[in-house]
Amino acid sequence: MANISSPSVADPHEEPSLMARAFKEAFFAGLVSLGLFCLFVGVETYQNINNELVWRMRWGLLAVFVGVAAVGRFLNVAFIRPALDKRKLAKAKSGILDVSEDKGFFHRHFLKIALIALLIYPPVSVMLRGVQGSLLLVDNFGIQILIYVMLAWGLNIVVGLAGLLDLGYVAFYAVGAYSYALLSTHFGLSFWVLLPLAGIFAALWGIILGFPVLRLRGDYLAIVTLAFGEIIRLVLINWTEVTKGTFGISGIAKASIFGIWSFDVGSPSNFAKAFGLPMSSAYYKIFLFYVILLLCMLTAYVTIRLRRMPIGRAWEALREDEIACRSLGINTVTTKLTAFATGAMFGGFAGSFFAARQGFVSPESFVFIESAVILAIVVLGGMGSLTGIAIAAVVMVGGTELLREMNFLKVVFGPEFTPELYRMLIFGLAMVVVMLFKPRGFVGSRAPSAFLHKAKNVSGSFTKEGHG
Amino acid sequence: MSPLLHVKNVETYYGNIRALGGVDVMVEPGEIVCMIGANGAGKSTLMMTICGSPQARTGSVIFDGQDITRMPTHEIARLRIAQSPEGRRIFPRMTVYENLQMGASLDNLKYFNEDIEKIFTLFPRLKERQSQRGGTLSGGEQQMLSIGRALMARPKLLLLDEPSLGLAPLIVKGIFAAIKKLNEEEGLTVFLVEQNAFAALKLSHRGYVMVNGQVTMSGGGRELLANPEVRAAYLEGGHH
Numbered sequence: 005m006a007n008i009s010s011p012s013v014a015d016p017h018e019e020p021s022l023m024a025r026a027f028k029e030a031f032f033a034g035l036v037s038l039g040l041f042c043l044f045v046g047v048e049t050y051q052n053i054n055n056e057l058v059w060r061m062r063w064g065l066l067a068v069f070v071g072v073a074a075v076g077r078f079l080n081v082a083f084i085r086p087a088l089d090k091r092k093l094a095k096a097k098s099g100i101l102d103v104s105e106d107k108g109f110f111h112r113h114f115l116k117i118a119l120i121a122l123l124i125y126p127p128v129s130v131m132l133r134g135v136q137g138s139l140l141l142v143d144n145f146g147i148q149i150l151i152y153v154m155l156a157w158g159l160n161i162v163v164g165l166a167g168l169l170d171l172g173y174v175a176f177y178a179v180g181a182y183s184y185a186l187l188s189t190h191f192g193l194s195f196w197v198l199l200p201l202a203g204i205f206a207a208l209w210g211i212i213l214g215f216p217v218l219r220l221r222g223d224y225l226a227i228v229t230l231a232f233g234e235i236i237r238l239v240l241i242n243w244t245e246v247t248k249g250t251f252g253i254s255g256i257a258k259a260s261i262f263g264i265w266s267f268d269v270g271s272p273s274n275f276a277k278a279f280g281l282p283m284s285s286a287y288y289k290i291f292l293f294y295v296i297l298l299l300c301m302l303t304a305y306v307t308i309r310l311r312r313m314p315i316g317r318a319w320e321a322l323r324e325d326e327i328a329c330r331s332l333g334i335n336t337v338t339t340k341l342t343a344f345a346t347g348a349m350f351g352g353f354a355g356s357f358f359a360a361r362q363g364f365v366s367p368e369s370f371v372f373i374e375s376a377v378i379l380a381i382v383v384l385g386g387m388g389s390l391t392g393i394a395i396a397a398v399v400m401v402g403g404t405e406l407l408r409e410m411n412f413l414k415v416v417f418g419p420e421f422t423p424e425l426y427r428m429l430i431f432g433l434a435m436v437v438v439m440l441f442k443p444r445g446f447v448g449s450r451a452p453s454a455f456l457h458k459a460k461n462v463s464g465s466f467t468k469e470g471h472g
Numbered sequence: 473m474s475p476l477l478h479v480k481n482v483e484t485y486y487g488n489i490r491a492l493g494g495v496d497v498m499v500e501p502g503e504i505v506c507m508i509g510a511n512g513a514g515k516s517t518l519m520m521t522i523c524g525s526p527q528a529r530t531g532s533v534i535f536d537g538q539d540i541t542r543m544p545t546h547e548i549a550r551l552r553i554a555q556s557p558e559g560r561r562i563f564p565r566m567t568v569y570e571n572l573q574m575g576a577s578l579d580n581l582k583y584f585n586e587d588i589e590k591i592f593t594l595f596p597r598l599k600e601r602q603s604q605r606g607g608t609l610s611g612g613e614q615q616m617l618s619i620g621r622a623l624m625a626r627p628k629l630l631l632l633d634e635p636s637l638g639l640a641p642l643i644v645k646g647i648f649a650a651i652k653k654l655n656e657e658e659g660l661t662v663f664l665v666e667q668n669a670f671a672a673l674k675l676s677h678r679g680y681v682m683v684n685g686q687v688t689m690s691g692g693g694r695e696l697l698a699n700p701e702v703r704a705a706y707l708e709g710g711h712h
Contacts, residue, residue, distance in 0.1 A: 314577055321574050324563035331523060331557055332625065333549035333578045452567045452603065 026082035034074035041069045044429065065417060114391070122297055126290040135286045143289045144405050147361060150296040151354055153397040156381040157303045157390060158350030163379065164387035165307075165316065166343035167323025169226040171375055172213075172233025176206040176348040178240060178370035180355020185253040185365045186246065195259035195360050199353060206352025207345040209236075214344035218337055221326070233375055240367040252366025258288060259295065259360040267291070292361050299357060303350050304390050310346070311453050319343050320388075320453075377401075380431070384438050386445025395446050400431065474537060476501045476629055476661050477522070477553075482531035484514075484521045491517040493685045494531065497663075499629070504655050504662045506672040506693070508706055509682035515665040516558045518682070519633045522663075523555055524548045536628065550578060554627035558634055560618040564607030568598055571606050571617055575624030583626065591620040594650050612643035619647070623654070630654075632664035636671060644668065648675050669706035673697045681706075 046066040049059045129141035159173045180202040187193050187201065217228050240247045247253065260266040265275040267288040275291075276283050310316035318339045321329050329336055359365050381400050385393030407423040407430070414421050438445070477499040484492040491514050499505045509515050521528050522535075524545045532541045540548050549555075554575075563571050572591060576584045592599035595616040601609060606617060615635055622630055632651070636644040648671055654660040666672035673679050673693045681689040681702060689702065696702050 314580060317570070317574060318577065320566060320570075321563050324565055325561050327525075327557060328561035328563065329574075330525065330545040331549055331555045331561075332574055332621070333546050334574075335544075335546045450565055452570055 022086065023082060026078050029081045030074045030078035033077035034070045037073035038066070038070045041066055045069050068417075118394075126293050130286070130290070135282070135284050139286050139289055142286065142293050144408075145402060146293045147289065147296055148405060149398055149401045150293070150300055151358060151361075152378065152381060152401045153394050154296065154300045154303050154354045154357075155351060155378045156385065156393045156397055157300070157307060158347050158354065159378050160347075160382050160388065160390070160393055161307060161310075161319070161350070162343050162347035163382055164389075164393075165311065165323065166319040166340065166347075168340065168343060169222060169229070170344075170347070171226045171230040171372075171379065172236070173229075173347070173351055173378055174370045174372070174375040175213075175233040175236035176209060176351030177355040177358065177374070178236050178367075179206045179209050179348075180352030180357075181359040181365045181369070182240065182247065182253075182355075183352065184356035184359040185256045188257045188359075189253060189255070192257070195257070195356070196262060199356050202356035203349040203352040206355065207349040210344040210346075210348025211341050213348075214341040218340055230372070230375075233370075233372060237367050237370050240370070247367075250367060252364055252368070254364040256359050256363045256365065258363065259292065261291060289361075292357075296357055299353055303353075306346075306350075307390060315339070315342060317453065377431075380435060384435060384445055386442075386447040388450050389445065389447035392445050392447030399434070403430070403434075475499055475534075476536060477663065478534040479518070479522065480532050480534065482518075482521060482528040482533065484517055484526055485529050486517075486526065491685055492521065492528075495682075495685070495687055497680060497687065499661060499663050501628075501661050502655070502659045503678065504651070504664070504676045506676040506679045507663070507665045507682055508667070508669040508672055508679060508696075508702075509665075510706075511667070513682045514685040515682055516633055517685075519555070519558070519631055519665050522548075522631065523553065549625070552578075552626065552628040553631060554622035554625040554629070555631040556615070556618040556622045556633065556635060558637075560614045562606040562609075562614050562617050562621065564605065566606055567603050568606060568609070568617055569602045571621050572598075572624050575621035578625050584624075587624055587626070591623060594623075594653070595620055612639050612647070615639060615643075615647060616650075619650070628661065630660055630662045632662065634665060634667060636666060636668040644671060651675065669702070670697070673702075 046061055046063070047059050048062050049057055052058050125146055126138065126142050129138040129146075132138070133141060155173070155177060158176075159170065162168050162170045162173070183202040183205045184195070184198045187198050188195070193201075213229065213232050217225055220228055241249050243249075258267045261275065265278055267275055275281075275287050281287070311320070318329065318334050319342075321332075321334065322336060322339050322343075326336055329339070358369070362369075377400065381396045382393055384400065385391075385396035404424070404427050407427055410423045413423050475498040477497070479495055479497040482492055482495045483490060495514075495518055497505070497507070497518070507515050507518065517526075520526060522533055522540075524540065524543050524547075528541050532539055534540070535548075535551055535553060538551065540551065540553075563574060566574070569588075572588055573581065573584065576582075576587060592602075597613055598616055598620055601613060606614065609617060619630075619632065619635065622632075635647055635651070639647070651662055651664075652675055655662055664672060664676070673696050676693040679691065679693050679696045680687050681696065689696065689699070691699070697707075
């Protein structure tokens with residue numbers, strides 16, 4: 005075996021210099037973070053009594069940030085990395101790779117476990133926190149995360165599969181939400197009628213956006229889609245006769261359980277009354293949780309199916325090389341348009357669900373940062389990977405919601421400390437960290453959609469030929 | 473017999489720059505025809521013009537009796553003109569197997585199992601690498617994949633753009649042998665563009681020489697090989 009030994013680990017005489025190096029690196033890490041956070045964190049601007057914008061330094065907070073960076077770096081260099089190296093070395097010396105073909109039980113049944121966990125999530129949270137207390141868990145964590153999972157999965161079709169960078173995805177979310185809000189308030193149509201309609205409208209807008217950008221790729225496409233997102237938002241703000249502008253549309257009808265039971269308090273078929281339960285808005289949220297879960301499953305199912313169909317393969321090929329696609333007889337125009345339309349459709353579904361959940365829509369909900377967050381989830385999760393994206397959504401959205409709940413931080417940083425204001429900072433940090441260690445996202449490797457010898461995974465078009 | 477491909481007095485422009493100035497090329501069914509010429513002579517432009525991107529400004533391209541000059545690229549491909557484009561253009565993140573699948577998308581994989589076996593016998597290396605990503609293949613393997621993908625479309629005419637570019641001589645030999653075999657055994661018509669004039673002319677039934685967007689010479693492969701002008705310019709370390 006080749007002589008693999010890293011001097012800092014193998015040689016005990018190197019120990020003092022390791023410590024010295026750790027101190028040095030910690031010092032520089034502190035210096036760098038001081039430079040970085042000096043303005044972001046150190047300076048606080050506020051308005052004084054005369055309504056003037058003035059600033060003061062927050063030395064304590066800055067010191068905490070710098071301290072975390074320096075200590076973290078020190079621990080990493082002095083202890084964590086040598087320990088990891090030692091472990092790797094021991095493994096290399098033993099000559100046995102601890103990569104086993106057999107994945108663990110959890111790994112193999114990950115999807116089933118996740119689905120069961122999601123199905124029992126509302127009852128469990130009711131058991132843990134009571135009917136009223138479960139609102140927070142089901143609504144803020146469950147529904148909120150699942151909406152983003154669905155949006156990210158929808159965007160994944162456009163960005164992850166077809167490789168068309170779309171920065172204005174929130175526009176389709178808005179189209180779906182306003183379709184439901186307007187058609188429901190003006191024509192009294194029910195959620196279950198409007199859900200597919202909202203999807204169709206959004207898909208139409210997807211095609212309308214698709215046409216002018218057919219020739220664009222990469223950064224140019226990104227700019228145009230960004231502008232498209234803003235146009236939709238500005239139309240929503242300024243077309244006051246229809247959209248009521250920034251006031252938004254309120255009092256949007258709730259979804260019902262297929263028209264049998266309703267969740268309106270005054271209605272005779274109220275769900276809680278029908279089952280003799282105490283009145284609570286939690287039932288509605290629990291119902292919505294299952295609705296969005298169903299929608300997510302639909303999105304995942306359609307994505308997985310499409311990937312194995314000619315159109316899905318064409319999307320992926322389009323992402324790889326457009327010219328090669330054309331020379332293989334693939335119509336890139338229809339391929340791109342279907343990608344835009346399919347992605348937009350799921351955005352529309354999510355939008356109409358959002359409107360039914362909130363009971364209120366305004367242009368405020370559809371700002372650029374939403375598009376950015378959805379795109380960030382797709383990129384962090386690993387473009388094209390449904391599991392990775394779901395994990396990223398849980399981390400990103402769940403993390404944000406968690407920040408709101410972290411009141412104990414006020415004890416550390418003082419009563420004025422509002423943790424959710426650090427959302428974007430943490431968001432950015434998380435992205436940098438993930439991109440450093442996992443440059444292709446949480447689940448970065450693309451699973452092939454077809455194999456020669458693994459019959460069970462071969463798409464339907466082969467199995468017909470008796471090859472499956 | 474009418475030619476399978478007839479390029480008639482074609483002029484192609486990039487903006488205002490004329491890349492092809494009245495090119496005439498004819499390919500009969502069952503032939504291997506090559507176009508040789510230096511860098512920037514317009515060989516690849518001719519290839520792309522046959523495929524409709526960019527389209528010829530004047531003149532016409534006739535394939536199998538049909539005028540394809542103004543057709544979009546994907547419809548030209550559907551007439552069974554398959555291309556192994558310049559720079560190979562395989563799908564790097566898709567596996568070899570999936571790349572070949574994409575080649576068969578015209579028939580919606582109807583003859584896939586049959587055809588892939590043929591490709592694997594022609595290029596056994598691809599069989600070994602079938603579950604590997606296209607981007608991880610060596611240059612020669614990528615070229616094989618590019619040709620294999622084009623063949624999956626069951627082409628009437630195979631267009632090859634510089635199949636020897638950047639490859640070791642031994643691999644070039646293998647690839648050219650494969651092309652010859654396809655031509656002899658299945659009567660596949662091949663039109664290739666090459667800088668490697670010696671290998672290309674040896675392989676081809678006929679050849680054309682292109683200089684500055686115009687065809688300056690044509691003739692049988694052996695005939696051109698023996699031509700002193702061609703020898704001086706393209707074969708004996710002449711200027712490129």
